[in-house]
Amino acid sequence: xxxxxxxxxxxxxxxxxxxxxYSVHHDPDLFGKPDELAxxxxxxxxxxxxxxxxxxxxxxxxxxxxxxxxxxxxxxxNIDMETCDARxxxxxxxxxxxxxxxxxxxxxxxMMLLRGAYFANAAMVAxxxxxxxxxxxxxxxxxxxxxxxxxxARDTAAHGRLLGMTVAAYDPYVxxxxxxxxxxxxxxxxxxxxxxxxxSIHLPLTPETKGLIGKDAFARMKxxxxxxxxxxxxxxxxxxxxxxxxxxxxxxxxxxVFAEEPLRGAGKLFADVPNLILTPHIAGNTVExxxxxxxxxxxxxxxxxxxxx
Ligand SMILES: O=C(O)[C@H](O)COP(=O)(O)O
Numbered sequence: 001x002x003x004x005x006x007x008x009x010x011x012x013x014x015x016x017x018x019x020x021x022y023s024v025h026h027d028p029d030l031f032g033k034p035d036e037l038a039x040x041x042x043x044x045x046x047x048x049x050x051x052x053x054x055x056x057x058x059x060x061x062x063x064x065x066x067x068x069x070x071x072x073x074x075x076x077x078n079i080d081m082e083t084c085d086a087r088x089x090x091x092x093x094x095x096x097x098x099x100x101x102x103x104x105x106x107x108x109x110x111m112m113l114l115r116g117a118y119f120a121n122a123a124m125v126a127x128x129x130x131x132x133x134x135x136x137x138x139x140x141x142x143x144x145x146x147x148x149x150x151x152x153a154r155d156t157a158a159h160g161r162l163l164g165m166t167v168a169a170y171d172p173y174v175x176x177x178x179x180x181x182x183x184x185x186x187x188x189x190x191x192x193x194x195x196x197x198x199x200s201i202h203l204p205l206t207p208e209t210k211g212l213i214g215k216d217a218f219a220r221m222k223x224x225x226x227x228x229x230x231x232x233x234x235x236x237x238x239x240x241x242x243x244x245x246x247x248x249x250x251x252x253x254x255x256x257v258f259a260e261e262p263l264r265g266a267g268k269l270f271a272d273v274p275n276l277i278l279t280p281h282i283a284g285n286t287v288e289x290x291x292x293x294x295x296x297x298x299x300x301x302x303x304x305x306x307x308x309x
Contacts, residue, residue: 004301005040007031008050010072011294018298022046022305038062046301048072049079051281052261056080060087068304070297073098073284074152075232077205090309092300096151097292098284103155105283106228107163109254110198111139113226113275116252140164145196147213148231149174149184153202157183160198168192193220198228205232213237218244224251230283233258238269245273252276256283 003022006015007030018024025044030037031053041047041063048070049055055069060083069079071093084091112118115136123130144160146153149171157167167184170192174180189212193199199221203209213229213236221227227250229236238259244250252275260266261281270278284293303309 002040002044003305004046004048005030005037005044006048007037007053008072009290010048010297011290013291014294014298017295018302021302034059041066046070046305048297048301051075051078054078056083060084068092068301070301072293072297075204077232090304092297092304092309094293094296097296098289099152099155101286101289102152102230102283103159104286105230105254105256105279106156106200107139107159109228109277110144110200110226113252113254113277114139114142114198116275119275139198142166142197143168143195145169145187145192145199146171146184146202147189147192147199148202149180150202153200154180154183156200156202165198168196189217190220193217194222196225197222198226200228201231201235203231203235205234209235211235211237213240215240215243218250221250223249226251227253228255229253230256233261238266242269242273245276250275254279257281 001023002025004018004024006024006026009028010026015024015026025040031049034054038058041059043065044063045065045067047055047063047066050072055078060080066089068090069084071079071091074093074095076091076093079091081091117134117136120130120134140163142165144157144165144167146157146167146169149169153169157169160167161183168187169184170187170189176186201213215237218240241253245253254277256279270276300309
């Protein structure tokens with residue numbers, strides 16, 4: 001009988017650690033086969049997922065003996081938390097374990113887009129040498145605006161400050177007297193959007209945040225601002241982003257998360273849009289973070305199965 005079903009990629013050492021003590025079924029593509037998943041989970045006490053597996057509906061209903069869900073990441077929007085709570089199923093995210101990878105993605109993208117020097121391969125191969133066209137900007141002295149000021153945003157703030165940035169943030173859920181505000185100016189959303197050179201979104205996707213960064217928000221941004229979304233698709237209006245970039249009303253954007261993943265038909269929207277970096281929801285995924293996330297979740301799932309958590 002299987003004890004643990006793993007539906008997406010997980011660090012091999014962590015899978016080996018689990019397999020030494022439990023019967024493990026690991027299929028990194030199982031997230032795309034919900035009918036097979038529903039059959040496989042019927043008797044298992046533990047399920048380990050990333051963000052592509054929908055832990056809800058038929059899958060949860062079929063998983064009658066489920067005790068614990070290990071989440072190889074932080075966001076919980078792919079898990080029906082209400083049903084898990086009601087059924088006493090423990091859900092363990094890998095809080096903190098992929099933070100550094102996200103921070104490096106945000107800072108790296110910001111530097112690349114501010115500098116604007118890395119989109120010239122085709123011209124250079126064709127014999128051009130566009131030296132004066134590629135005079136970009138430094139990150140030092142720029143203002144970093146964080147929309148959401150949780151743990152990953154605070155780490156991003158710390159890295160930005162080390163690079164000489166000033167930092168402002170919007171987060172109505174972090175009280176004004178919270179010590180975290182020592183590292184960022186506390187502003188309303190409009191003020192963060194209108195005064196920042198680099199805007200980075202760090203919010204969960206909820207009914208309240210859905211569509212928060214829409215046409216009005218883009219209209220408030222500086223025309224040379226850089227926008228980074230490595231949080232969740234759906235928070236930012238993709239058509240509004242494309243409109244702003246095409247109209248030259250935004251300096252650039254790095255987008256890692258999308259309303260629909262993979263993009264399928266929606267991908268056409270982004271074709272030939274200038275100063276845009278698209279990545280497939282990998283801001284939190286590096287060799288190092290995969291090791292940390294997988295090790296942490298494996299430990300927590302084993303602890304839950306053994307009555308230690
Ligand atoms: O929620 C998260 O932590 C990130 O979106 C990364 O999730 P993933 O590792 O499941 O892709």
